[in-house]
Amino acid sequence: PGSPYQLVIEALTNYPQKRFYNVSKLGGTKYDVLPYSIRVLFESSIRNCDGFLVKETDAMNILDWKTKQNNVEVPFCPARVVLQDFTGIPAMVDFAAMREAVRNAGGDPVKVNPACPTDLTVDHSLQIDFILKNQEMEFGRNRERLQFFKWSSKVFKNISIIPPETGMAHQVNLEYLSRIVFEVKDFLYPDSVVGTDSHTTMVNGLGILGWGVGGIETEAVMLGMPVTLTLPEVVGCELTGTASPLATSIDIVLSITKHLRQADVAGKFVEFFGSGVSQLSVADRTTIANMCPEYGAILSFFPVDNVTLKHLKHTGKDEISVMEAYLKAVKLFRNYESSSREPEYSQVLQISLSSIIPYVSGPKRSQDRVAVNNMKSDFQACLNEKTGVKGFQIAVEKQNDIVPVQYEGNEYKLSHGCIVIAAVISCTNNCNPSVMLAAGLLAKKAVEAGLVVKPYIRTSLSPGSGMVTHYLSSSGVLPYLSKLGFEVVGYGCSTCVGNTAPLPEAIRNAIKQGDIIACGVLSGTKNFEGRLCDCVRANYLASPPLVVAYAIAGTVRIDFETEPLGTGFNGKSIYLRDIWPTRKELHTVEEECVISSMFKELKEKMEKGNKRWNSLEAPESALFPWDLKSTYIRCPSFFDKLVISPQAIENAHVLLYLGDSVTTDHISPAGSIARSSAAAKYLTNKGLTPREFNSYGARRGNDAVMTRGTFANIKLLNKFIGKPAPKTIHFPSGQTLDVFEAAELYQKEGIPVIILAGKKYGLGSSRDWAAKGPFLLGVKAVLAESYEKVHKSQLIGIGIAPLQFLPGENPNTLGLTGREQFSILFPPELSPGMTLDIKVSLHTGKVFSVIALFENDVEITLYKYGGSLNFVAQRFL
Structure with a gap:
């Protein structure tokens, strides 16, 4: 009502029962020159406009994209x-x-x-x-x-x-x-x-x-x-x-x-x-x-x-x-x-x-491309360069070292550039039929020519879906991949995230004793140093057929143009050009194998499930029957108090006093569970052995494990401790404890806690437990010089107040030690960007003002309700 705009709902031409918002009529010539991606944002804003979460001004800002880009925030409601x-x-x-x-x-x-x-x-x-x-x-x-x-x-x-x-x-x-x-x-x-x-x-x-x-x-x-x-x-x-x-x-x-x-x-x-x-x-x-x-x-x-x-x-x-x-x-x-x-x-x-010519990428970063015809000379340059993003700084007299090793009754020779991991992995790059079929056809030609892969090379094939296995099988190339060691090991993240079976002990020992720059080659997107295996220092991203080719060669120190991959039947030298599939071959196989039947098969698989899943028993009650003994699934305490209006924070202690650029890696639980950690103690008390700990990722449904893993990063630098360690001081007792143990004591004593931090708090990838974990530790507010924007929003979304020092102020200028007790009183009515009305009082008598980083009415509403989870729970009530 009162809007100068009219939402145009039309029937689709030739399909009168189908209706839609014809947003192109609303936008006129402005709409016609919008990028296609922005047109999708615009349609979503029109369809979801409710005057609160999505406002009319939001839609008009998107329509005025050319002048408003980078200057306004807009909501997006995905389908x-x-x-x-x-x-x-x-x-x-x-x-x-x-x-x-x-x-x-x-x-x-x-x-x-x-x-x-x-x-x-x-x-x-x-x-x-x-x-x-x-x-x-x-x-x-x-x-x-x-x-x-x-x-x-x-x-x-x-x-x-x-x-x-x-x-x-x-x-x-x-x-x-x-x-x-x-x-x-x-x-x-x-x-x-x-x-x-x-x-x-x-x-x-x-x-x-x-x-x-x-x-x-x-x-x-x-x-x-x-x-x-x-x-x-x-x-x-x-x-x-x-x-x-x-x-x-x-x-x-x-x-x-x-x-x-x-x-x-x-x-x-x-x-x-x-x-x-x-x-x-x-x-x-x-x-x-x-x-x-x-x-x-x-x-x-x-x-x-x-x-x-x-x-x-x-x-x-x-x-x-x-x-x-x-x-x-x-x-x-x-x-x-x-x-x-x-x-x-x-x-x-x-x-x-x-x-564009064929490239690989590495040896440590995905953006460092190397033309395949320059691979041998580039790796040699990496040996010479100082240790860094590409260099390994190997002394000239050691660059041609050879380390003999016994494996499965035969002797092999390892040298710099030797390949020990070759993985056509489950990464999303494998969705492209042409490159997967190229790998299979190359394997077929290689086997038929008499080429083999050395048995100590850890080879694996983990397709992105059953469809990939289907067309590799129906095209007849899967057996040839298997013969070269590229067996299907499963569907899911594997080598790309470091989930590789351990290298043979003899090979690991030889690499370490000879200080060999061993290599991994994979058709993925991640190749950081040591990611695949701690003793594999050079990792290259390559297309699936090149992964197979390098596995056959056994080294990256090869010029495919002038040097053979290996020796085939009758002692014949086989070059890459002899087995590389042509585009015509690929096109023929793709037409025959990548057909609609495969998509039909996937649809049937999706709808029918599989025997193990179908036979898996599960309760059907509206409420989940929580097993109090479970170490994987636990009812979290996010909804213990469904309150409206922000609560005053009184006499809070500082749980952690952190510096600049604290990342979500420092905050969020990730990776394996260290045997000396608070999470390990909890699992041990539940009767588990270290081999049963699994990872934080697998136990994300257990808030007790995840809370104990919050701020458990060994590289966390807490100024109270003075050196990297997941420790802090519980000030009422003076004890130095694991972060979780100190937070647990504070909660038992009914004492709220806050976090002091410097600039750019919450850098890094977006992680839910980087906010959930601190909330369950009892953190009521973070007081920092500045925030990474996404993490700041996540803090609000879980019910933690993101407070910022005034410009030019920080703990040092204010003379804070972090050992004070903080009281923060919120006014009855919050408004975006409030400063003077948010007062912080210390038990020493000192008072200073801070900025509450609420940028709009929605964020204020969420915070008042204790975060988005509690806000929606109240709506269901």
Whole structure:
């Protein structure tokens, strides 16, 4: 009412029962020059405008993107959420706990369900313990978690659980979950998604707007709340020319990654256009979009075009004609033959595909590309260079050292550059059929030529989904990969996250004794030093066929043009060119094998599940029957007090006094559980042995473990302690304790705690337990010089007040030691950016003012309710 704008709801031409918001009429000529990705944001703001979470001014700011980019924050309500199990389980545990809280407060727990459609894929639990029986071990080790997921799938509306053995979250998202256009009761709108993994960006290759966010933001979306982002710049990336026949999708990805990293697209949208785009398959596009985290963009968007529609027909998507008609009606369909006006971008980059040649990337960073024909000389240069991002600083007289080693009854010789890990892994790059088939065809030709892989090289094949195994099998190349040691070990994150079976002891010893620069080669996205294995110092990213080729060669110190891979039958030297598959061969096999039947098979697998999952028993009660003995699933205490209005913080002690650039890695529990940690003590008291501890990731559904792992990083530098250690001082007793033990004492004594910090508190990747953990430790406020924006929002989302010193002030200028007791009184009515009315009083009598970093009414409302979880719990009541 009173708005000068009218929302235009229309019937779709030729489909009168289908209706939609024709936002292009609302925007006029402004809309016609918006980047396609911004048009999706605009439609979402119109459809979800409620005057509180999404306001009319938000929609108009998006429409005025050209002048408002970087200057305003806007809300975004995605159409759906994708979770993987590590980050999904705490979200589902919170929903189960919320049902408990609503019941205890006299409400109907059955009403507690995700407001936004949510899909959870159980895929990140896999560890390569043994080459065989990984799935049996998966079900055995994680039965409690899987039973909880099974219960969730039965009782919650608006959520689906994709069981183990189905595939990676990203792959299933692309092949099955993606809608392109959502349809709810004959109402149409664009598909969009946020997920709890940085590689959610893959879906942008399908023309679906999506990116990865933290667990707390994801839970907020599941609860019906928007994600807030600064209206981004949009970089137009024009692709021209034609790629070399020998260049794979991975080569194109690495080349584009380098260009975009150099162009500084961090925190921006990237949108692709130009004649080169139509030459890229959807698999190519999703591979490029997948690399967003490596060049820092929020997302890389490929608008839907004819190539996308052709791909969707092969996948068996329904009503593609409706989809096409809708996208054209709201001007979200990209027609490269049309003379319509191009969108206006913040800046335009040009990349010629013709300049792209085969590359690998390494030895320590994904952005350090090395042309394959320069690999031998580049590795030699790395041996000579000083220790750094590329150098290893090996003395000249030791660069040709050879260490003999006995393995399985034979003697082998290790030298600098020898390959000990070769993995075609479950990373999302493997979604591209052409590169996977190329690896298989190369393996077939290699075996037929008599080539082998040395048995000590730890080889593995972990496809991104069952579909990959299907086409590798149906094309007849899977047995040849197996013969070279590339056995399918399972579906899920493995080598890429360090879950590699240990190297043979003899090989490890030889590497360490000879100080050998051993190498890993993998077709993934992560290759930091020591990530694959602590004794493997050089790691290269390569396309799947090159991983197989280097495994056969056994070393990176080879010039494929002039040196043979090895000796085949009859002593014949075999070169890479002899076994490299041609594009024609690849095209023929792809046409025969990557067909709609595979997508049909995945659909059947998704709908029917598997025997182990189907036979898994789980309760069907509306409330989850918590097992008090469980060490994996526990009801958290987030809902112990459903209060409205911020509570005064009186006589709080400082739990930790931290410096600048404290990251979420310092705060959040991650990795293995150290035997001397508070979490280990808890598990030991529960009767577990160290080999049963598992990891913090696997125990994210147990708040007792996760709280004990908060601030448990051995590199945490607490000024009270003076050296890196996960320790602090409990001031009432004067004891030096683990952070958890001190916090536990404070809570028993009824004493609130706060954290003092310097600049850029909460840097790093977005992690839900970086906020949840401090909350459960009893932290009521953080007082810092400045914050990383996402983490600041997460603190508010969990009910912790983010307070900031006034400009020019900090603990030193104010003469704070951290040993004082702090009282903070909030006024009855908060308003964004309040300063003078937020007073901090010390027990010494000193008083100073701080800034409460609440930027809008929504953040203030969430804080008053004790965070987003409690806010929504109150709404259910």
